[in-house]
Amino acid sequence: MALRDTKRQINRPIRHWWTFRGQAIAEQWLDLLPRVLTEPATLNGCVVADPPGAAEVIGLRQVSRRFDGMAGVEALSLSIAAGEFFSLLGPSGCGKTTTLRLIAGFERPQSGSVLLQGHDLTDAPPHRRPVNLVFQNYALFPHLSVWDNVAFGPRSQRLAEAEIRQRVGQTLEVVRLSELARRRPHQLSGGQQQRVALARALVNAPAALLLDEPLAALDPDLRRTMRSELKRIQREVGITFLLVTHDREEALSLSDRLAVLHQGRLEQVGSPRQLYDRPRSAVVATFLGAANLLPEGNGGGMRLLRPERLRLSATPPEAGERGLRARVRELAFQGATVEVRLCSDNDLSLIAIDTTAGLPDHLRVGQELWCRWDPADSHLLETPSP
Amino acid sequence: MWLLGLYVLPLLGLVPLSLSEPLSRFGLDTVFTGRVANYSEVLQAYGPILLRSFSFAAIATAVGLVLAYPLAFAIRFRGGRWQPLLIGLVVLPSLSSFLVRAIAWTSLLGDNGPVLGLVESLGLTDGLNGLGVLRDGRLLNTPTAVIIGLTNTLLPFLVLPLVVAMQRIDPRLLEAAADLHAGPLRRFIRVVWPLSLPGLGAGLLLSLIPAAGDVVNPRFLGGPNDRMIANAIDNLLLVQLQAPRAAALTLVLTALITVAVGLQLRGRGLEELPLP
Missing domain, CATH: 3.40.50.300 (P-loop containing nucleotide triphosphate hydrolases)
Incomplete structure (x- = not known):
């Protein structure tokens, strides 16, 4: 209690100088909170049956x-x-x-x-x-x-x-x-x-x-x-x-x-x-953002590849990289980024999102190119199908 | 406009009549003599009855409100899909004649009726006698009976405007109040009551006026000392054949009611009242 009082006194002059008045208010609230929660009167008759848990x-x-x-x-x-x-x-x-x-x-x-x-x-x-x-x-x-x-x-x-x-x-x-x-x-x-x-x-x-x-x-x-x-x-x-x-x-x-x-x-x-x-399921993967879900093996497994992890280039993947040959179906310019929808040779729909600066020049609908990614950037889903 | 034609014109017609004198003791023919004394005479003779009328009406309205608020609240917030049916049940009694209802009450409140039977079996007879609610263990021909009858008559006129006003209260406001640590009573006082005030105003208008001018309930349920102002007018006109005085009394009553309505409507129009 004594410690807290000193602390508040030290803080008091600062309040007048700083515009960050929230600090003082937050402190007061923190002081208030334990009182609100322990005093039955201010709790307005909260049913208190068990001892309070930790955090x-x-x-x-x-x-x-x-x-x-x-x-x-x-x-x-x-x-x-x-x-x-x-x-x-x-x-x-x-x-x-x-x-x-x-x-x-x-x-x-x-x-x-x-x-x-x-x-x-x-x-x-x-x-x-x-x-x-x-x-x-x-x-x-x-x-x-x-x-x-x-x-x-x-x-x-x-x-x-x-x-x-x-x-x-x-x-x-x-x-x-x-x-x-x-x-x-x-x-x-x-x-x-x-x-x-x-x-x-x-x-x-x-x-x-x-x-x-x-x-x-x-x-x-x-x-x-x-x-x-x-x-x-x-x-x-x-x-x-x-x-x-x-x-x-x-x-x-x-x-x-x-x-x-x-x-x-x-x-x-x-x-x-x-x-x-690292979503566990396709539901989470797709709900949190645009997602490429690539089939993995024959057991119905799926691998998530976020569109911004996909690189588009004219040259085939280098060692240690994976890649798919695909054709551009749709280009959507969004200011800072460009969204590219592609269709791979094995009929997969893909989305790539890149900064406007990071894309190869002269990208056009119908163009054929390579989608490349680092396998470490992809993530295998635990529960593949929703 | 039609209000002017149907309401104000006949009243204006009463003004010369109220300043006349009857030609004979046995007819309704009158002659205009500008007799202002009619007013002072009826005020003197019927002042107490006037007062009684308004207090009966006020008590009945107060009792009606105590019943109407929970009823309207329940219909609005707990009625769910039964809401139209419940509103129908509230209105249903009004569809039968005033007269029939008053006569039904005479048997309910009579000496051998179920209400007294219940009071007796609960052992409350002496207590209620002491409070003046019963007179010599009887209910019929007491002010209590008149007020019960009046309350029954005016209840729908209180409930309906209140339901309509409460329809405009977002039920989430009640949830918000509960979330802000307000218990049921506080939710009612701080949220439902202030937001239902327009409905209350309309309800008071619709119930107080007919109650103050009621003829049937005091005649059938009250004793000779429980007559109300409309009975007095009735009596003046048809028994004593004093048309000018009846007209004077009517105008006095109308003036009082108009003042009451005026106070109620002060600052806003009829259009703003949530009339059903």
């Missing part, structure tokens, strides 16, 4: 939730650690939103258990869970100002008025909305509404922030801006983020770890790099 914030154990003819999840197990930016990636209908709603408490699993900070909260109602959700369409309260929207959670938890004011003020600063505190949601742009939704959840200092396709409703430019905003905010507050998305770029660029869901089942969990370079 696991969200744990799903063999969770199943089935609907009549709707997407559900099947025997899903997941463990998300404190401070992680974790993404659930999958096509629509894969069960990722259901997973989020199971964690938030809007759905109850038919079997399995949901652990939050080591406590079994499978049957706890949403308002007794130490997590907060950013809704896909934001679900802001239309009758309340930005300030009152953000203050909704702290007021529900009956915090002292002074603390509510302080927390709301700070959170609005983190999302850079302090000037708009008096506005109503309908007077805000989509990006601003998004920030309010974020602030409204963050102000509660949740153990984990759940985000349901938070950027889907924004136009592409704004989406890119908000993406880096999300990363910045997560860094500043240090809270676990669980992001649900169908946008692979979003998941790859933001996450520390991500999981690919397919038809209600977990396909693979790992770092973005792992999943992109």
Whole structure:
């Protein structure tokens, strides 16, 4: 305690000089967090049955939730650690939103258990869970100002008025909305509404922030801006983020770890790099990016070759390289890169992506050339067919 | 426009009548004498009844609201695909005549009726007597009976606008409130209540006015001391044959209601009310 006090005193003058005010706020939150999580009053009656576990914030154990003819999840197990930016990636209908709603408490699993900070909260109602959700369409309260929207959670938890004011003020600063505190949601742009939704959840200092396709409703430019905003905010507050998305770029660029869901089942969990370079299945391979899947042997095995690993040249492969003779079918200029679709002599469809600078000159549709690659750049899939 | 023709013109026609005097004690013929005293006389004579009318209507509306809010909430958020059917069930009683319903209540609330039987078997008779809800262990011919009848009459007019207003509340707002640590009661007070206020306004308009002017319930369910203002007008006109005073009383009632409506509509038009 004494150590922390000294640390804060040292940090205090810096706050006035640095524009990186998030640091101070993150620190305050880190101070707040243990209090929120240990004081029953601020926990708003959270069911506390088991001793808290180590660093696991969200744990799903063999969770199943089935609907009549709707997407559900099947025997899903997941463990998300404190401070992680974790993404659930999958096509629509894969069960990722259901997973989020199971964690938030809007759905109850038919079997399995949901652990939050080591406590079994499978049957706890949403308002007794130490997590907060950013809704896909934001679900802001239309009758309340930005300030009152953000203050909704702290007021529900009956915090002292002074603390509510302080927390709301700070959170609005983190999302850079302090000037708009008096506005109503309908007077805000989509990006601003998004920030309010974020602030409204963050102000509660949740153990984990759940985000349901938070950027889907924004136009592409704004989406890119908000993406880096999300990363910045997560860094500043240090809270676990669980992001649900169908946008692979979003998941790859933001996450520390991500999981690919397919038809209600977990396909693979790992770092973005792992999943992109060494996917276990064709589903993961194709969902994370353009992929060339080359047949391997006669047992139905498959080898993944990312398009950017393929080199196009007029000369045949050198020693240690592999190669295929192919004909250019389609050229798509994309600015920094060119996407080339080819058809090999043995009737395989191939995609190559290269920087504009790296391609042989005079590339034309119908041209015959060599596709070459280093075998070390390819990856053999464990479970070949989806 | 048609409101002007159908509502305002007949009322204007009442103005000269309300300033007249009857020609004889046995007919409805009157002569215009500009007698303003009609007003002070009816106000003096019927002030208490006027007050009683509005308090009965207010109590019935309050009881109705306590019933209507959970009902409307359940229909909107828990009704699912049964929603149209449930709304139909709410409206169904209104399709039968006021008269028939009031008479049905007389047998339900009568001395040998099921309601008193239930009260008795629960041993509540003495307690309710003490509270003034029952009079000498009887329910019929008490204010309570009138209010029960009124509540029954006005319930659909409260429920329907509330359901319509709640249709405009995104159910995700309730989820968001729950996610932000609000329990069921807080979700209602902070989200459903403020967002249903337009429906509440419309419901109050639609229920308070007919309730204050109701004739049937007090006559069939109430005792001689539970008469309401419409009974008084009825009596003045058809029994005492005092058409000018009846007209004066009608205009007073109308003025009071208009003021109430005006307060309700202050700052917004009828169009904004979510009338079903």
